[in-house]
Amino acid sequence: MARKVKFLQGNEACVEGALMAGMTFYSGYPITPSTEIAELSAEGLPRIGGKFIQMEDEIAGIAAAIGASLTGAKAMTATSGPGFSLKQENIGYAALTEVPVVIVNVQRGGPSTGLPTAPGQGDLMQAMWGTHGDHPVICLTPDSVKETFDLTIRAFNLAEKYRTPVILLTDEITGHMREKIEIPDQSEIEIYNRIKPTLGEDYKAYKVYDGDIVPKMADFGSGFRYHVTGLMHDETGFPSNSTKNAAVLMDRLMAKIENNKEDIITYEEIETADAEYLIVAYGGTARTAKAAIKTLRAEGIKVGLFRPITVWPFPEKQVVELSEKVKDVLVAELNYGQMKLEVERVVKGNCPVRFCGKANGEVLTPEELIRKFKEVL
Amino acid sequence: MNHPLVEGYFRMEKFPHIWCPGCGHGIIMASIARSIEKLGLDKDKVCIVSGIGCSSRAPGYMDFNTLHTTHGRALAFATGVKLANPELEVIVIAGDGDLSAIGGNHLIHAARRNIGLTTICFNNNIYGMTGGQYSPTTPTNEKGTTAPYGNIDKPFDITQLAMGAGATYAAKTTVYHVNQMDKLIESAISHKGFSLVEAISICPTYYGRKNKKGSVVDMMNWLKDSFVDHKVAEKLPPEKKEGKFLMGEFINKIEPEYTEQYDKIIEQLKK
């Protein structure tokens, strides 16, 4: 098996992962700090017979990716905060029409143009609630270059498996830092491909057949001639004004994620077995927390880290269980307390939930986190 | 018995359509189907993409690979479909608001790239689906529900706009001039590169009533009397051209097509 050791940025690892996952199409619009993802896709895709296109705007960037996915391509687009906002309508479209697509958001400081070259984590809630209407969301957050590689592959796999847009929510810290990464051989990587119908069998474009999680997805041009619409639709895929139909569709869309949380949710726990205190952190900020916990443990303080890797759906069960054991939870993130809100919601008063964060474009240092943590002692 | 064209190219069970009596859109939809039939295209390899609006409901009735997208974005979705699978004949159906207001950016860039998409604009000079607001093609001084005192905007000429942006095929016709429309849509679909046919439609329900244009027949007669082929117009004396709008094929030239250019890069990299 040919493993390659490389020294890569997170953004570079994202493209390496995407290509290994089977990406054959990328469309996007340049935006700092995500641009390396577009540049490397532009370089890499035509080499494998894939397609890259720089579209006229962020909206077109995701629209073309969805269009390509409908022909059978594994498609990705990447952006940062302002562009992520522009893509939201079509993220909802992909969710309702159940078109697999991967959207990478390398978060920077916001709102507005904000701090384009500095990190932030202010898009956590946007990733969940950004588009209009209720919809299923899968959002993954890496804390290292290697994990950016791994989660990009997982994002494609989940998108294909659940026929839904998957958001890879990274940040300027992991996107631009360079670390050692051992790239596995293609044979070591698990790939999930969408289930396609076979010609001649009964096929309704939006019917879930026995044993499947989602409807089978035919490639445009493969002989099925079906209809895709952003309107509420029935099993045939055609628009329907029936409220009963709308309820069936919405229930199914939400349930395909809700009922498969065990498969979708991943997380990391460090030193939680005997922990009296818990820090919750994700993405680039988890690196700060890992350093802080080492220092605090060395001082004899029983503190552990819970790091959601899947941030949406939120690992509610795990956080609740930990909150029943510890005296205090401190959520660290680069915003004004977005995940803190979610932790508070699920913990329901089992223990106090405190917050340590900022949104000025700086990373949180271990010293700052330790100082905040020690206020509880 | 239904007409064989209807049986062969439409999803019979989806009718009746949503359009009002007298709406011009069905004429254009049928013309597209006739052109596809005449060209003998494989239905499995045709993809029809639309955005949002009255005209954008057409693909739902048409028996192809059909994609009803978000408002204004049909060309952007279609670009992804075409680039990912250039084998597909991709036809975009868009209304005037969809194509030249919210989707105006995609129109000029699709034209600039000369990507092999055929765009048929169903131009009824109004936002019909939302109830009669003025659009970028509503003539100055005409009325809409959002221009109750008369529209002070200058209208776009969508054909000229596409040409200015680099379309290699552009033509204009009306729902009265159906024979011409069939020919133009056929040429546009056969054209390699970005093509646009602007089909002037009529909206008796909103545009007609709001602007006192009379009956559907009056509106059709107005199209008949007001539009003249630009090649015919060249030979007319000035007094006969007074107040007329020009239609016909305005540009038809061959330039490198986008997906073919991209495939060349792929080929070069294989060496």
Add this chain to the structure above:
Amino acid sequence: MSKQLELRLSGSGGQGLITAGIILAEAALKDNMNAIQTQSYGPEARGGASKAEVIISDAAIDFPKVTLPTMTLALTQIASDKYIGDISEEGTIIVDDTIQLPEGIKAKNIYKIPIIKTAVSEVGKEIVANIVALGLIVGLTGIVSEESLEQAIMSRIPKGTEDLNRLALKKGYELAKNI
């Protein structure tokens, strides 16, 4: 104690300091150490003040940013004014000899070295000042092996500039020896 260097390389955009940071980190990987490289930059592609940071350690590196460098290099006055203030008490400051240091700056070692002049007059190209600086840093710290550093440099530089860069590296080592 694990071997650890927290290095800040600063100068103006276009001086190749981010490349230098990557090269040093890649040399560390060749020596089976852990390394992380980060950077901060403004809107300017050229000019301005840019910095690259490298952490090299035997142990796993959690926090990727340098907060208190054990060594800081500054090649321009603007970078020096902006970045050399934060330095570990045990740390080393290296600045180009054209730079005016602020009064009262405290570090274990402070060196003013003709890095750019060496690149210009002894190697012949100002563009290789970054490689001269790498030779100087590795000469002073021994943080990576000379063999790994040379390999790392050779894999990152444009073809045809190998001899130029080898000379720059040699001159860097000489600058270290002469301190």
